[in-house]
Amino acid sequence: MTQLHHPPTARIHIESRECSPQVLERLTGATYFPERLLGPAIVGTVCRGGGHLLYVTAPQMIDADQQVDYYLGLLSGGSHQGGTDGPRGARDLVRIVTLDDASTRWLSTKVLDPVSARAASVRSDMREFVDTHLRAGADVRLSYFEPSRPLELLARDLGVPGTQPSAAHIPLATKHASRKIFTAAGVPVPQGTDVCHDPAALATAVATLARAGHRRIVLKLNSTAYGGGFGNALLELDDDIASAPEERTEERVSRALPHASLVDRKITWDDYVTLMKDSGVIAEEMITDTPLLSPSFQGRLTDDSRVETISTHDQILGDSGQSYTGCTFPARSGYRQALIDCGRRVGEVLLELGVDSGEYGVDFLAAPSGTGWRLLGCEINLRATAAKHPFTMATALLGAEPTPDGRLSVNGTEYVYQASDGIMDHRYKGLRPAQLIEAVTRSRIGYDPAHGTGVVLHLMSPVTMYGKFGALCIGHNRAHAADLMRELRTLVDGLVPGA
Template identity: 65%
Template sequence: MTEPHRRPMARIHIESRECSPELLERLTGATYFPERLLGPALVGTVGRAGGHLMYVTAPSMIDVTEQVDYYLGLLGGGVRATGAESMRRMRGLVTITPIDDDSTRWLSTKVLDPVNPQAAEVRRRLRDFTALHRAAGSDVRLSYFEPSEPLENLARELGIPGNQPAAAHIPLGTKHSSREIFAAAGVPVPRGTGVCYDLHTLAEAIARLAADGVRELVLKLDSSAFGGGLGNALLTLDPHIAAPDGEGTAERVVRALPGAALMDPKLSWHEYVTLMKETGVIAEEMIAGEPLLSPSFQGRLTEHGTVRAVSTHDQVLAGNAQSYQGCAFPADAAYRSQLVAHGLRVGEVLRERGLGRGGFGVDFLATRAGAGWRLLGCEINLRETATKHPFTMAAALLGTAPTDDGRFVVDGTEYVYEASDVLMDPRYKGLRPSQLIAAVTGSPIGYDPVRRTGVVLHMMSAVTEYGKFGAVSIARDRAEASSLMAELRDRVAQLAPLG
């Protein structure tokens, strides 16, 4: 038998985002999150490797044929340039498998629904796809976004490997566990507390930080179910909170806590306290600095027991510095090597704690320290992160992997990119993916496979209902990447009145 990496490739994608269901209801366009990795899967599995792809979505994609053709045409400069016969061949390798369910339930829940006949049909197709390609000698695998017991069980039933850490290790991705792992890896962290499950214990822990001069804090629900910073709250303590006037500091903190600014605007303080009793909460010193950056490291634990660096990014956060909106690749060279070293050490600790395989991400805060930079561990994501889809898209289009120092270099030319998941405006509502595709394909900003630069769209179905989509702009320097993204916004703004 040939080696696994030499065998034909067949991939099933069920990219279920399995954070709090209540949180998914509040994240704009979250029902379309599973589409984010469609483009990279089509370009990488089908366009580059000539493999078969089954991609499951729910709800159904809008303008599905146009979207598939758009991605399949990227390597050849568009559908026409690719050629009719080549396009027909590639289309035959793709199976888009939809479920007509626009609820905010997890995609895995929709696929495994025991009473929905459409879900039962999808599961039959998954079994048939697996059996057909296994019989043909293909390397068949299941790709999903994060550790998931339901999808682990499905992979086991299908008899194929998944690509994520075992769901039993999900607790390693909590905020408190992240701090413990950082400590074991020798990575510094902001001053903070242990896990607290009631207001009085939290207030006492914060009082000890206040006595040490901490006045600005971030409260974090201790759960991996709250992504995008929406489990956080910002607390500012009065300068006189620890004044020795007979009243205890903890009592002052208890009175101050309801004034914390919740990052999820649809949560009340009472609801936050209820969640705290269920999951626990930690408090950390709010790090200030100018500039204050948020670099991130993405790594993978391989099936051979090693830890591998995958990529680095500088994250783009919302104005509250808590919520992810996009990223730039690679992270700044001034601290990139330090970032990789910290990330690899975290990966080694995860491996020592039993993590066998799969992706993980490590977020940091970067502040100036004299002439250099100081990195502080922020949190560990025991899953793929929001940087995966732009990274895998850029790698597939460029046909390369990062260099040892974390750059994309092709034929002596370096390439960078900027990505956003929140190209959003109420005026975009009503537009269709086909309009977005037409606006960039063949235009000066569309991806050019000869020059290897341009804009690539993702998560397009969300634009019709929510006025939101994403894109990655691949360029030869940061200025060009930013310029491409700005022109994309201008072009879509011109379409908006038609929506």
Template identity: 70%
Template sequence: MTETYRRPTARIHIESRECGPEVLERLTGATYFPERLLGPAIVTTVCRAGGHLLYVTAPSVIDGEEQVDYYLGLLLGGARTADRESLRRMRELVTVLPLDDATTRWLSTKVLDPVSPRAAAVRSDLHEFAELHRSAGADVRLSYFEPSKPLEELARALNLPGTQPLSAHIPLGTKHTGRQIFAAAGIPVPSGSGVCHDPGALASAVAGLAATGVRELVLKLDSTAFGGGLGNALLTLEDGIDAPGGESVEERVARALPGAVLMDPKLTWHEYVTLMKDDGVIAEEMVTQVPLLSPSFQGRLTERGTVEAVSTHDQVLAGDGQTYHGCTFPAAADYRRQLIDHGLRVGEVLRERGVGSGDYGVDFLATRSGDGWRLLGCEINLRATATKHPFTMAVGLLGVEPTPDGRLEVDGVEYVYEASDVIMERRYQGLRPAQLIEAVTGSPIGYDPVRKTGVVLHLMSPVTEFGKFGALCIARDRAQAASLMRELRDLIDLLTPQS
């Protein structure tokens, strides 16, 4: 039989985080965000598909050659022990194209800068890469993290399809519209308000919720620009706020509002009110049941008009319960099928509302209900999410796709993982990615392609300036994954003097 022809692959990655630059300034190490999918792109496009990769970053990847060799060597048993010729051939398929620009502007804006000679040179390289591989019959695409008009402009200029929904659909990812989509999908949500554009309207809305017994609330900027919960504020009302007295409930709430705890510590209440005028704020009951989990669903709308489940995770949040730090895969079996069902239903509503193709994510709250679990809709992201890079890396390393019930299984053996984007200590500042790589690959916890378990590093450049990096720990059960994460921290601690 004749082997089925497989079209060659070529990918351009511009993994720009397109939220407000002022927000990026507040996220530790966020200028290095475009680097987050470098490892997964190398493993999936180059190591697995034998394709060509052009990856754009700004600022430059620290210890870039060492990082590329590390990712190329993951399926070869490590860059130090891999066959030199195999590594050399694969290295020729990877181009990391840096702009030496460490500002908090979007990467897409840096690439499209009309006055920067370096940006002009990068654009020329992008056109050359796209035309070269398109003329060779390759499937060439522009991969990016979230939709934006600049990236769509670039995709049109390169005559390439993009990988995310159109930016015209971004409003579907706002908090209030998300609640409407959940309702259309038949998914319950916490009690909440409409959009309020001034403190008076917000006080009235909160007073209405207080009349139903709500005392703990989350105030959410109705904007897609604030990722990671940074647009939220936590408000606790006194038990007697609706008691009879000289003041109205609205007046009491109005006095309480400036005391809300802002998740972005660099924002003041005055600044929050200014943002409220433009973006609006919704008030939502804070679910405080114990246990309370934060599962998430990742889906994809395809060019064929279908909705596909990609992955499920349980999110690991900071102590404030609002900010994403990492995740475990897959989501708990107790509610995973329900999670997949709810996520697909949201995707169908998005498709009905005109979203053509691309990634989307749905966050939920999981609470106990009798002998089972109840899922409440929390947030919809019309883009890729922070769980994409560990999942893409795990799938690339294991060489499998998820089962219908959302597991990763190789030859009858199930694999799980724990991932973190926030392994951070002040004493790690000054370390270099090459040191992290040497420590992990020279230890028993480094990823082993034979056992298909171990630690994989990512987002390493921020460690030098900020003492921050990320890691994926693939294992055969959750306890082993958690143990690998602890051992990694212990290993890196040995590289630094104890304070």
């Protein structure tokens, strides 16, 4: 029998989050965002695949060696030491390249800085890595988080493919374009408006929603630069607005707009108006059904123009109900198949619009409807999403791919997980990643490869300065995963001095 030959793999990761620099300044610990996919890259590329990894990040990782050894040791049930555990010589397959730059500039900007000697050295390291592994016949790729023209040009210069859709398609992920794509895919959306670029036009548009009976409105900056709901504002209209003469409705809405509740609490309404002039704003009815859930679909467009289902999740949102803080896998069974069907239809429309490769995510609202659920399209992310790293880590650890109905199962045993990027407490400031690693690996909740369950840490460097880190909790059911997350908090609380 002829055996298929798979070339060795080599990956460069530059996980640059290219949203508004102002948003990055206000997201706690966001300068460390590029570290978020380090664990999955090590476990997937090196431990499972035996490939080589060059991981670029900034600012300096805290306890970098301990973090790398931790991830290398996950499949062997302990911290990796000097290549004796896990794949033979695995430590030599991982290279971390760091720029000592803690600014909120995009990582791609730091790497491609034309006047920085350190950036030039990093680019030289990448060139050497690519040339070495291409000569060896490896499949070499540049992995990055979202469409980026600078990183596209870098990949082209290195002579390797990138992993995301072309930056030319970024406008397809704006809020208004997303609504059009949902409609083309046959996915219903909340009632909404066209794009408005000034408060007067917005007041007119919102007045139309008010006359249709909507009193709670969500305003959304029509831009891909404000992820995590940071471009949203919540507007409450008085019930008596419907009784006002038509010509007075717009006036009342106009007076109400400056009192909208901004998700980004560090800007004013005047700031929002300035952003509105630039990117535009759409308004949508706020869906107020109870319960109201926020499931998401993750997909991929392959190089041969097919739509692949990657995963489904239920998102965990912050106090405003607008900002992502974590997720559970998989999405609920009551609407999971509908979620997959709708997400794939969105992918088909993206193909028709010329998007021919890369990852994409689709956020929905799920509201009760009779004995089932109704799904409404919320927004499209033409990039990887915040659900990528826990899913990639879970599948790499378990050595499993999702079933057609979106579950993870190994030898008949099903696994689920809960993940968070925002485990935060001011009391955790001053702790170090090495302390977190030691506490978790020595506890009974640390990941156990024999059973495929337990806690896996990620995004650890921010804990020292910001008291914030992330974790993936893999269990046999939702209650088990949630219990692991609670036990982790209790464990870390016990590390606080004086606890």
